[in-house]
Amino acid sequence: LKSNREHERKAAIKNGFLADPDKPRKLKDAITPVGTCQDMCSEFERVSRIYERDVWAPEHVRNRTTSRSKRVPMESRMVKKFRRAAAGIDEQLPSDLRPPLVLQKTVDYLLNSLLSESKSLADVHHFIWDRARAVRNDFSIQQLTKVPDVRVAIECYERIARFHIVSMHKLAMPQKPYESYEWFQEREQLDKTLLSLIQYYDDNRARYRSPNEAEFRAYCIIFQIHAHVPDMEHRIQEWPEDIMWNSRVQTAMKLYAAAGTVRNYQGPMRPESTFKTAQQNWMGFWEIVKSPQVSYLMGCVAEVYFNQIRETAMQCIFRTFKQGGATRCRDWTVQDLVPALGFDTEDEVKSYIQAHRFQILTREDGKEY
Template sequence: LRKSREAERKQAMIDGYVVDPDHPRALADAVTPVGRCKDMCAEYERVQRIARNEVWEAEKVIVTHPNGSTTREPSEARMIKIFRRSAAGVDEQLPSDLRPPKVLLATVKYMFGEFLDENESTLDVVHPFLWDRTRAVRNDFSILQLSDLPSVRIQIECYEQIARFHILTLHQVGAPASVPERYNWQQDREQLDRTLLSIQNFYRNYQTQYRSPNEAEFRAYSIIFALDNKSSSLEDALQSWGKDIQNDKRVQTAVALYAAANEIVNPKGPLQPAARVATAQQNWDRFWKIMASDHVPYLMACVCEIQFNLIRRGILTSIWSAFRVSPTRGTEDWTLEVLGETLFLEDEEETQAFVENQGFSVAEKADGTPYLDL
């Protein structure tokens, strides 16, 4: 396999598929990578990882031996290409390493179809595997730099499915009560942001050639994520999307959520603190009411959850500015029970942990009732 690989590399240099370090090319003659791997994982990588004992448990099957014993053994049919960073000293990937669009789509469908169906109850266990393999899918697409419409359509479909995966795991795997030791919420969010950015770029760059049937869904998510992006202009974005997207129920729901939340997070106007908190209360009541309605699909609720703490901080700021009487005297009205209902938190313990994390203190009334010490 090594000899065959070296021969392939030499031929790929001649054909202009990989860079020849001994013969630099002008920018106009840049190499054009192609993908010729017909499997979810190239043969060379499969053999190499099996020899090095680097096969993940998710890529193994139970084998029953003649004596009745069982072991978990590598299954080449279940192996999926791992993600490898580009780095100095690492050989450029060959055509036989890169999967073409149809194979990448088949890989994504396998991961989120058959494989996930088998492991749905252990999503937290298989998450590192899927997280790595979806990065490898996106990396193959990035190397191939596809621009023909059939390939771009496949790429959009793959990225949309990968984005849904990250949205789902941020909620189901990243829930504070049960975060696995190996899970990193921030890294999961980072990969979601990168995937969503690519999707938005696809929609914009190919809007006159192709409209994804899922565009309204992902435009709705982008509206909710715009809450923590002060540089974005939602109104300008909406106008550029067209009437069909603007009138979609999911987009309209996202706009309503954004409008309520934005007034909490970014209050504007000359209102005095008391009047401001009354207005803010109307907005946070409206936000939580929409969240609890049937208008918010499950994945949209997961996206909103990512912004919950941003909204809760805005609510706390409004309460502090309105109810702090003086630097030495506040109010005892905001008990943890009342505050928990306002912040949409599960119980007093979770409420106390959140407010203390935000720099606030909790005190006790004369009767022992805990309250927010303003």
């Protein structure tokens, strides 16, 4: 296989399918590789990883009674691993790269077949996370321009983005769902996926319009809550009217605006400060989140900023109603804090405020504050 690989590389360079690393080339003359691999994982990688004992659990014959050391690799279940581009590593051959329809089949397998047969998301999450990254890398290397290929790429990126959004919600646990899981890496890959997706939308608008563009534009708006872009409304007005006035985009803007009333962003030269706002500013954010207009996935995205809103609300309450000396403010009962902090029960409020080192006392009327 190694010998065949060298012959393939020389032939690809000779026929203009691959750039010669020993010959400088102008950017305008750059060669874009075209994938020819018809499997989810190339034969060379399958054999190499089996030999190196680098076969992941989902790539073995399904038999839960067999010990890990005795599991048998199943080549039809093997999916290309992500590998970083680095000095000293040869450029991928056409036989390493999967064309769009094969990449689509791979995404179908990962997000339909593999997920449905697994006990939980955590069991296969890291595998899918890595393989989805490799899928995006194959798309990126091939720089697709044909409309049918672009359509497939956009659909795959949209599905991968949804996977990351759901994973951020489902795997946000007090304890790690598995040892190597890192929430920030999930968010990082989601950001990169959305960035590429938006570029696909913008670059191909005259040739192809995804029916799901408004959905993902809405997610991007919500993800700007932490940055609070001053000219967000102006930017949205530059989008096509059907996107700008889409109900999801409008709901996302309401969420964005509600979150923006909680914090006062002074500009790039001054740090942000907290408004001494009234209770309804926080209530407005939570009411929108609970409304039918917010889809499950939009709720998952907004959840990223729940603690930010809660912490700001607690700071506002403390600073606004703080009294000097031994006098204590009894205006905010635990019951009042349930909607103000976006919780469902008083027990959740108690756990949260106690974690922030606030005391819970009882008034004469028996209500906790």
